[in-house]
Amino acid sequence: MSTVVDRPVTVTEVDGGGDPPKARERRRWGLTIVGSIVALIFLFPYLIMLIGAFKTRPEILRVPPTYLPQEWAPSNFLTMWDTPETPLPANLLSTVVISLCGTALALLAALPAAYYTARHNFRLKLPFLLLVLITQMLQPTVLASGLFREFITLEINDTWLTMILVNAAFNLSFAVWIMHSFFASVPKEIEEAAWLDGCSRGQSLTRIMLPLVWPGIVTAVIFTFIACWNEFAASLILLPTDTNQPLTVALTRFIGQYESAWQYVFAVSLIGIVPVVALFALIEKHLVSGLTAGGVK
Amino acid sequence: MTAPTTAHRSLRRRARRQSTLQALPWLAPALILIGGVVVYPVGYMIYTSFRDLTRFGTDKGWAGFDNYARVLELEHLPKVAMNTVIWVVGVVMLSIGLGLVLAQFLNKRFPGRKVLRMVIIVPWAASVVMTSTVFVYGLDPFYGIINRALVDLGLLDEPFGFLKSPVPGFLSAMAVAVFVSIPFTTFVFLAGLQAVPHDVLEAAQIDGAGRVQTYWRVVFPMLRGAVVVATIINVINVFNNLPILKTMTGAIPGYDADTTTSLMFKIIQADRQIDTASALSVLNFVVVVVVIGIYLRVVRPMRED
Numbered sequence: 373m374s375t376v377v378d379r380p381v382t383v384t385e386v387d388g389g390g391d392p393p394k395a396r397e398r399r400r401w402g403l404t405i406v407g408s409i410v411a412l413i414f415l416f417p418y419l420i421m422l423i424g425a426f427k428t429r430p431e432i433l434r435v436p437p438t439y440l441p442q443e444w445a446p447s448n449f450l451t452m453w454d455t456p457e458t459p460l461p462a463n464l465l466s467t468v469v470i471s472l473c474g475t476a477l478a479l480l481a482a483l484p485a486a487y488y489t490a491r492h493n494f495r496l497k498l499p500f501l502l503l504v505l506i507t508q509m510l511q512p513t514v515l516a517s518g519l520f521r522e523f524i525t526l527e528i529n530d531t532w533l534t535m536i537l538v539n540a541a542f543n544l545s546f547a548v549w550i551m552h553s554f555f556a557s558v559p560k561e562i563e564e565a566a567w568l569d570g571c572s573r574g575q576s577l578t579r580i581m582l583p584l585v586w587p588g589i590v591t592a593v594i595f596t597f598i599a600c601w602n603e604f605a606a607s608l609i610l611l612p613t614d615t616n617q618p619l620t621v622a623l624t625r626f627i628g629q630y631e632s633a634w635q636y637v638f639a640v641s642l643i644g645i646v647p648v649v650a651l652f653a654l655i656e657k658h659l660v661s662g663l664t665a666g667g668v669k
Numbered sequence: 670m671t672a673p674t675t676a677h678r679s680l681r682r683r684a685r686r687q688s689t690l691q692a693l694p695w696l697a698p699a700l701i702l703i704g705g706v707v708v709y710p711v712g713y714m715i716y717t718s719f720r721d722l723t724r725f726g727t728d729k730g731w732a733g734f735d736n737y738a739r740v741l742e743l744e745h746l747p748k749v750a751m752n753t754v755i756w757v758v759g760v761v762m763l764s765i766g767l768g769l770v771l772a773q774f775l776n777k778r779f780p781g782r783k784v785l786r787m788v789i790i791v792p793w794a795a796s797v798v799m800t801s802t803v804f805v806y807g808l809d810p811f812y813g814i815i816n817r818a819l820v821d822l823g824l825l826d827e828p829f830g831f832l833k834s835p836v837p838g839f840l841s842a843m844a845v846a847v848f849v850s851i852p853f854t855t856f857v858f859l860a861g862l863q864a865v866p867h868d869v870l871e872a873a874q875i876d877g878a879g880r881v882q883t884y885w886r887v888v889f890p891m892l893r894g895a896v897v898v899a900t901i902i903n904v905i906n907v908f909n910n911l912p913i914l915k916t917m918t919g920a921i922p923g924y925d926a927d928t929t930t931s932l933m934f935k936i937i938q939a940d941r942q943i944d945t946a947s948a949l950s951v952l953n954f955v956v957v958v959v960v961i962g963i964y965l966r967v968v969r970p971m972r973e974d
């Protein structure tokens with residue numbers, strides 16, 4: 373890469389070993405073919421989902437099954453909102469409210485902690501970070517009985533608030549971890565210069581640091597949001613009332629012991645998956661840098 | 670010289686105490702959240718694991734280690750423990766291995782690489798319940814579309830009830846667990862590969878190292894940090910995973926396709942024995958911490974290269 377050349381160099385040349393450009397070109401397209409097969413493997417469950425969502429109820433239970441719908445039924449996406457199995461509009465609202473509030477709460481708690489631990493040394497720093505790490509090893513279902521009892525005592529059992537708290541707490545460690553490494557990557561001198569110029573701690577955080585670590589915050593927020601959006605096991609235990617349940621739990625209500633409304637299962641799944649995949653695609657660029665920063669720390 | 674040093678030392682001590690006090694407002698929101706939603710229930714779990722609770726939650730007093738004894742005497746525990754080992758070791762090793770290969774592949778330049786990277790995040794972003802539900806449908810022996818495809822491709826003679834009996838059901842669940850773990854693992858390794866300097870690779874090539882040699886001698890050792898991170902996070906996630914087993918093998922009677930995590934869930938949901946479930950949870954947590962501790966001792970990620 374570092375060789376000095378006086379003629380313009382194409383990317384292929386620089387990157388190459390000793391093969392002639394044509395052979396390399398061919399090999400690249402070979403990689404594309406392998407890549408397409410890999411892509412197909414990772415997409416096929418979601419293709420089954422997509423196709424299934426457009427089948428009629430009799431067709432999706434037909435033996436043997438059809439690959440493509442013989443009769444396309446986009447009406448599934450309209451009729452699924454009003455079924456005896458589950459109150460879907462309420463479920464969607466639950467997912468949205470729980471995810472938004474859970475993410476906001478997690479950010480509110482993680483941001484100052486990540487900033488302070490990245491910038492300052494104090495005696496209880498290590499114990500604090502260990503405590504945060506331990507929450508990563510636990511899982512809300514393991515603590516279900518204790519949480520259930522606590523929420524009954526507080527008289528907030530079977531409400532959105534319980535899952536907002538649970539989601540925020542159990543995603544805190546990842547948010548702290550990611551943001552901590554982004555804060556730590558900003559040289560301290562930049563901030564010290566701001567203090568000398570008369571900025572307070574809070575001001576230097578909001579005016580100097582936040583713009584610099586913005587990608588880290590966005591990554592942490594989207595990660596947390598997706599984790600809240602997809603949460604299943606704790607909601608299953610902590611939210612018995614159907615109107616409070618999120619989409620992930622509602623979906624299982626379409627699966628009966630004897631007969632299942634698979635077309636609705638898949639239509640609901642699509643509604644649940646498309647927004648988070650879109651969000652995830654937004655931070656795809658930051659994923660690698662975010663994970664590197666985390667790995668180096 | 671002595672006086673200023675003493676003054677300096679006491680000043681520093683005061684500064685440290687002050688710094689801990691100063692830290693408090695910044696850490697308070699996180700501490701309150703962790704205290705209320707994690708530490709309190711953990712304490713309650715440990716407490717109930719030593720109590721005798723009825724099915725309706727009435728506390729009948731101190732139970733000593735009775736609950737732990739009951740867990741260890743469970744008839745199906747050896748089978749479930751074995752399953753758990755197979756589940757965690759199998760899924761994590763396959764995810765790490767396939768993740769390494771995939772990351773290496775994605776690190777090459779070819780047309781469509783960006784699209785492939787986007788495609789691979791889909792199983793990561795998608796809800797695990799939703800993904801495993803597709804497999805429950807697809808693997809059905811009657812209307813399952815994956816079963817039909819396998820028959821049409823000549824891989825099966827007739828549709829097979831993958832999720833109807835413990836062994837194939839458990840193996841199918843493992844495959845799905847690997848499938849959903851690969852994207853995260855791959856991205857951790859991609860991040861690691863990005864940190865390998867290009868001139869190091871060139872130097873290895875100039876020194877006459879072949880591709881295989883370059884990989885194992887130069888690239889792989891530099892990925893150690895990434896392997897450690899990926900392994901630990903995967904072990905925690907795979908060990909604690911409930912949704913895949915619940916949706917895919919939850920309907921199989923008995924405990925032959927259970928891990929200790931899904932067993933705990935069954936003890937709470939079906940038997941309503943909170944005290945026994947608490948004891949099992951405590952044991953589960955201790956096992957995870959010990960396993961990770963041993964792993965870190967053996968691998969020593971902080972060691973200088």
